[in-house]
Each structure stands twice: as structure tokens, then as C-alpha cells.
Amino acid sequence: MSEPQASLLSPATLTKDLTAGVVVFLVALPLCLGIALASGAPLFAGLLSGIIGGIIVGILSGSHTSVSGPAAGLAAIVVAQIDSLGSFDAFLLALLIGGILQIGLGIAKAGALSAFFPTSVIKGLLAAIGVLLILKQIPHVFGHDSDPEGEMSFQQPDDHNTFSEFFTLFSGEIHYGATIIGLLSIAILVFWERIKPLKKTGIPAPLIVVLIGVGIHLFMLRLGQPWAIDPSHLVQIPVAETPSDLWNFLRFPDFSKWADPAIYIGGATLAIVASLETLLNLEAVDKLDREGRNSPPSRELVAQGIGNVCSSLVGGLPVTSVIVRSSVNVNAGGKTKISAVFHGVLLVICVAFFPAYLNMIPLAALAAILLVTGFKLASPTVFRQMWADGRYQFIPFIVTILAIVFTDLLIGILVGLFVSVLFILNSNLRRPIRRVVETHLHGEVMTIELANQVSFLNRAALQKVLDEAPRGTNILIDASQSDYIDPDILGLIRDFKTNKAPLLGVTVSLRGFREKYLLEDEIQFADYSTRELQDRITPDQVLKILQEGNERFRTDHRLSRDLGRQVNATSTGQNPLAVIFSCIDSRVPAEIVFDVGIGDIFSVRVAGNVIGTKTLGSIEYGVAVSGVKLVVVLGHTRCGAVTSSVHFLANEQDVMAATGCPHLHSVLEEIDHSVSHDEARKFNRLDDESKDSFVDEVARRNVLKTADEIVARSEPIRKAVESGQAMVVGALYDVKSGKISFFTED
Numbered sequence: 001m002s003e004p005q006a007s008l009l010s011p012a013t014l015t016k017d018l019t020a021g022v023v024v025f026l027v028a029l030p031l032c033l034g035i036a037l038a039s040g041a042p043l044f045a046g047l048l049s050g051i052i053g054g055i056i057v058g059i060l061s062g063s064h065t066s067v068s069g070p071a072a073g074l075a076a077i078v079v080a081q082i083d084s085l086g087s088f089d090a091f092l093l094a095l096l097i098g099g100i101l102q103i104g105l106g107i108a109k110a111g112a113l114s115a116f117f118p119t120s121v122i123k124g125l126l127a128a129i130g131v132l133l134i135l136k137q138i139p140h141v142f143g144h145d146s147d148p149e150g151e152m153s154f155q156q157p158d159d160h161n162t163f164s165e166f167f168t169l170f171s172g173e174i175h176y177g178a179t180i181i182g183l184l185s186i187a188i189l190v191f192w193e194r195i196k197p198l199k200k201t202g203i204p205a206p207l208i209v210v211l212i213g214v215g216i217h218l219f220m221l222r223l224g225q226p227w228a229i230d231p232s233h234l235v236q237i238p239v240a241e242t243p244s245d246l247w248n249f250l251r252f253p254d255f256s257k258w259a260d261p262a263i264y265i266g267g268a269t270l271a272i273v274a275s276l277e278t279l280l281n282l283e284a285v286d287k288l289d290r291e292g293r294n295s296p297p298s299r300e301l302v303a304q305g306i307g308n309v310c311s312s313l314v315g316g317l318p319v320t321s322v323i324v325r326s327s328v329n330v331n332a333g334g335k336t337k338i339s340a341v342f343h344g345v346l347l348v349i350c351v352a353f354f355p356a357y358l359n360m361i362p363l364a365a366l367a368a369i370l371l372v373t374g375f376k377l378a379s380p381t382v383f384r385q386m387w388a389d390g391r392y393q394f395i396p397f398i399v400t401i402l403a404i405v406f407t408d409l410l411i412g413i414l415v416g417l418f419v420s421v422l423f424i425l426n427s428n429l430r431r432p433i434r435r436v437v438e439t440h441l442h443g444e445v446m447t448i449e450l451a452n453q454v455s456f457l458n459r460a461a462l463q464k465v466l467d468e469a470p471r472g473t474n475i476l477i478d479a480s481q482s483d484y485i486d487p488d489i490l491g492l493i494r495d496f497k498t499n500k501a502p503l504l505g506v507t508v509s510l511r512g513f514r515e516k517y518l519l520e521d522e523i524q525f526a527d528y529s530t531r532e533l534q535d536r537i538t539p540d541q542v543l544k545i546l547q548e549g550n551e552r553f554r555t556d557h558r559l560s561r562d563l564g565r566q567v568n569a570t571s572t573g574q575n576p577l578a579v580i581f582s583c584i585d586s587r588v589p590a591e592i593v594f595d596v597g598i599g600d601i602f603s604v605r606v607a608g609n610v611i612g613t614k615t616l617g618s619i620e621y622g623v624a625v626s627g628v629k630l631v632v633v634l635g636h637t638r639c640g641a642v643t644s645s646v647h648f649l650a651n652e653q654d655v656m657a658a659t660g661c662p663h664l665h666s667v668l669e670e671i672d673h674s675v676s677h678d679e680a681r682k683f684n685r686l687d688d689e690s691k692d693s694f695v696d697e698v699a700r701r702n703v704l705k706t707a708d709e710i711v712a713r714s715e716p717i718r719k720a721v722e723s724g725q726a727m728v729v730g731a732l733y734d735v736k737s738g739k740i741s742f743f744t745e746d
Helices: 005-009 011-038 043-060 072-085 088-107 110-116 119-141 164-170 176-192 205-223 243-248 261-288 297-314 323-331 338-353 363-377 380-388 391-406 409-430 456-467 487-504 531-536 539-554 563-569 613-625 640-650 655-659 664-672 677-683 688-713 715-722
Strands: 068-070 319-321 434-440 443-449 474-478 507-511 578-582 601-605 630-636 727-733 740-743
Touching: 011 043, 011 068, 011 072, 011 205, 011 323, 011 338, 011 363, 043 068, 043 297, 043 319, 043 338, 068 297, 072 088, 072 261, 072 409, 088 110, 088 261, 088 297, 110 261, 110 297, 119 164, 119 176, 119 261, 119 323, 119 363, 119 380, 119 391, 119 409, 176 205, 176 363, 205 363, 261 297, 261 319, 261 323, 261 409, 297 319, 323 338, 323 363, 380 391, 391 409, 456 487, 487 507, 539 630, 539 727, 539 740, 578 613, 601 613, 613 630, 613 688, 613 715, 630 688, 640 655, 640 664, 640 677, 640 688, 655 664, 677 688, 688 715, 688 727, 688 740, 715 727
Parallel strands: 443 474, 474 507, 578 601, 578 630, 630 727
Antiparallel strands: 068 319, 434 443, 727 740
16 A cells, blocks of 8 residues: 555655655666667757656655656667657657556556566566666766667667777777876775765765766866867757757657557557566666565556557657666665655756756766666565576576566566466476375375465476376375466376376376366275274384374474265264373373374373373273274473473472462372482572483473383283283474474384
8 A cells, every 4th residue: 555645745754755855867868868879869858757767756646756758678669669659759659558558557456467577587676676776887887878778678779799898998098187087986986875974964976976976077177188088978958049949859659640550559569568577667666665665566557558648649758667766765765655756856857947957967877877876776685586496596596687687678577578488387297286295094095285376387287196106095185275276187096086097097086076077085094093903004114104104293294184975974973093091281282293184093182291191091982992093192302291290399388388279289290200409409500401401301201100000900901911912112203393302112
């Protein structure tokens, strides 16, 4: 949501917005002229689009920091359109059509597509702009200005490319006066932010750079050649001799071409490309915003569309959100859209009334501002962060940068998006589904959980998983979480279940498929504990099932179970595989930490795992009557009962007197047997970390003691253990990691 209108003129932000607007104005001025020159359009057209982008789009936009104006990324398209349509006036009619289409896209909420732009491409765009600013501005800093300011293509209008332009510097095409201004400007910009007294003045460093640059230029005029800076190295705004001359600068659409189909094709092209560039730049600018605000993309399309309609009616160039101006705005401290609007107002005032003074500004000073901005956008930190994020982020990021640098903005962005899509598809093809393997007595059950949206792109990966299933495997295809499944996928599942699976010795079960898919739920294996499974399984196999279940829980790969089916299946009886004797701690729910279903375990819980007559009777019933094969005494780290026992023993306190609980002492006294008096006396002298470690060790001892007591005190359990029909083990749950350690050797 955009900021309320009343807050735009807040004293807390107004000063920063106005100063940022001045800096953006200074940078935008040569960019407007340079992009117009690179586009093969009248120079005044660039200024008009800068004014419209600042004032009209700035007012209508919902973005806080985006600044609009003529787009360098569209320069090549504008040149081609003017050439194919025959005149600049015909091009303006195509721009009018494009603006109307953009408004329609915004109303249709097409801005929502921006949510699908990969972060790697957006960050690559920002870094690429930074690299381009550095590469393109270095010649301007040294007074070599044959390539127009704002031109971003690899192949330049001056018949050089981005890199060959550097060799012209070595061949002597350096202007001494401009070089002094450029290098001095860079030094001022760098040190202004680092010297606190200067930074606290609140005066923007770029403004100082421009004023000093103008002063040095005027001084060097007196020195004469080779120091004097001629007009080709200065800002060159068209100067109107009279107010009526300003009207003559305006151009209007050629409405006589309205029946030409090429006009509408050109308009659609401009609308699509300008919208794509705007949405990408808007996402990129939002990432630069230090306050983390989000801009409404569909509203931005409407604002840009209106801006392009207005620009076409007065002879301007296509308008988009522009990352260079926007990044300068953010770096200059712009807080609200006031800075964008103010920069447009300054363009109007200065172009109309003070063009001669603006024409005194050296391009080298403005190039220094852009070059320093480029270093901020393409800092080494950005590259390190993307490298740390892995190849799936870094490769599209670096490809986007290289593509933009070696082609132009538009082609580079499209290449970056294409590479990102390839990586997404590759990831989809490699891991489009969640596959979990669970061990059962009759073999492994491989659960394939389909995603929310399953398209034809997932077909190859699903086919590979099904074909590679080992012979005798039970496969469960779970569509419980799927909203859409492509007919190709449904056909693959039907064919495999009916034809291929029987030949491969694979059993296919289905769950969660909607009625319209014509695939009925069918479970052909026991996904809960049955009498047959209980009779045939061994204690070691039950232990392995619990270990694998805890691993799934710990790694967040828990099975998706049909609990409703399990409720119905166990409504007439139960055949659990294990008894879990755990503490009452709320952080250790047995069914969850072992990832088991309804009817799979008996759960007995007592504080501190203390064994008593009633709890022993419950466990005895599980082993001797219900036929469970495993008893797990499950303690846990940071146990409150164990901690209390050690604390009261160390301080020789009476439990009843300290807590007011008349029955708690019967629990803590049992735990006391796992602590020696010498250890208790030393407990208070330990540091906090050592105390925690000691409590965990006591919890482990207590678990093992309880496991021994269960076997020693219960004859039926002891006989089951001695005959190999059952097993009693201790285990400790780590409340920090979720991992359960089993003490099978103990």
C-alpha cells in the first residue's frame, strides 16, 4: 500500500526528499538527453519524457522510491520503430496505443506477474546496472564523451563497444580539464560520506560536486586550451530564444496513420516491453528501499500507461520506471514520491528558464556521481552473497550481468529470465515430488507426495521415479495436497498402475485423488499396525521403524497419513508394535517424534520416567496381552523432574516445603537414586553449561535404571525379553535438535 498523502509533506521526510530530488534532477538531465540521442529522437523528447515521468507518473505511482523517465532499455526498439513506421510522429501514435494498452494491463491486474520474477535475475539486473555505470562512465570522467550519456548497449552509436571505448583513452583522447573535474568529483563523493562533519551538514555531496565542477569549468575557460572545456563536454539542453520557441519543440502523433496495422503492432510491442522493464525495475527498486516497502505493481502499470499517453501527445519518448535514477534517489536519501515529483518540477523550471546555466555543468562531474552509484550497486558483497546462495542463484545472477553488459538491458534481462526458467525446470525435473521411503515387514513403502500444482513438466521425473522402483516395492501416490493434476500425469499414473506395475512386481496404492480424476483411493498395504504385521515383525524391525520415524520427524519429512482411514481401521481393535514409556513433558509427544500413526503404539507417560506399580502394569499388559515387541523408556534432555531432583538434593531442601506438592517427593526420590551425594554437593559450584550437561547425564542414568527395573520387576516382560519376543531399550530425546538417541548397547 502506498503511504497516506498527508504524510508526504511531513517535515521529517520533506527535507530529505527535496535534496534527493535535486540530486536525481542533476543525474536525470544528461540521461534524458543521452537516451534521446541514442534513440534517434529529438533531444527535447528526452526532456519531456523525464518531466512527465517525474511529475505525472510520480504523482500517480504507488511507489515510494521509484523514479520514471525515458528508458535506456527501449532505445533500440525506439530506433527500429521510428525507422519501420517512417517518422517520429507515426511512432508517437504507436506510443499512444501502447500507453492505452498498459492502462488496460494495469486494470486487469497484470502487475501480479512481477511476483514470479526470480530474485537472482532482479539482483543480477541491479548488479549489471552497477557494472554498466562503472564501465560507461569511466570515459566520461576523463572527458571522452563521444558515447551519449544514458546509452547502455554494448554496441555504441560511436561505432565502439563498451570495452573498446577504453582503448581510446590510452590513445590520448583524454581532456585534461574534464579529467581534473571527474577525479576530484569522485574523491569528494567518496570522502564526503566518511567525514562526519561534512556528512552532518545535510548538504548532498552530488550538489557540491556539480557546483565545484561548474566553478572549475569557469576558471579553466580563462586558462584557455588545453584546459578549457568546450560545449561537447558539457550538458547541452536545447535553448529556446523566446517562449514561442518552446512550443515549436513539441511534436504530435500522426493520426493519419491510425489504419496502419504496423502502428498497433508497434504499440503492443512498446506496451509489453515497457511493462516488463517497469515491473522488473520496480521489484529491483523495492529491494533497494531501506524501509522494506512494497510497491503495487498493477497501479504502477496504470501510472506508466497514463505517462506514456501524455508523453505521446507532446512528443516525448516511452516512459518506464528507471533503475539508474531510482537507485540514485535511494542513495541520496529519498523517502517518498515527493523526490521524484520534485525532480520533474526542477526539469520544467530549469529547462524553461535557466537552460544556459545548466549548460555550464561538466559531464565529467555527473559521470562521477553515476560511477560512485555503480560501485554501490555492484559491490563485492553482492557477489559474495549470491555465491554463498549456491549455483541455482549464482549462475542466473552472473548470466544476467554478462548478458546485459554484452548486449543491452532488454536482451540481457530476457536472457537472465530464460536461464532462470531453465534452472527452475531442471530443479522441477530432478525433484518435482516429495518421495519418502518407509520400511515395513512386507517390504519398503515408497510414498510419492504430489505437489499443489502438477503439470506436464513433472512427467519425466515422475516416470523416472516409478520406473526405478525396486521389484516388490509398495508405492503410495498421495494427491491429498494437489489442487491441479495435468491429464498427462493422470494418464501416466493409470498406465503404470494397470499395465507396467504388475510386470515390475510393484504394487501401486492411491490416496487423495479427486473424484473428477477417475482414480479411486485404494490402499494395498497396511499403513497402520495390523495383527499379521504384529505377529511377524521382530523387536529389531520395530526399533528400526521408530528410528526411521524419528529421522523423518527431525528432518521435517513426516509421512502424510490418512488418519481418518486409520481411525476406521482400528475402530474394532488395536495391534500396537511398541510401548513408549515417556515423561509428561509437553515437548515430547511420542506419536509425533516417532512419526507413527493411530494404533501403532501404546503411550505411557509419567514425570521423570519413574516406574510404579500402575505404570508397570500398563507396560506389562502391552507386552504380555497385546503382544507389543518393543518397550522404549524415553527420557529427554533439560528434564524438569530431573532438574528439580538434582536441585533439591544439592540444596538439601524438603520437596513438600519448597513446592507445596505432597506427592511430588515420591517421583523425585526415585530419580535421586541416579545421583551420588558427592555429585550433588558439587552441583552448585558448576557453571550453567556444566549444570545442563550434568542434568542430561542424570536423565540418561535414570532412563537406563527404569529400563532395568521394568525387566527385573515384571516376570512376563522378562520372559518375553529372554525368549527374544520383546526388547526393552532406553532412549533420550534432545529437545534442541529433535534427535532420539537409543541406548541399545546399554
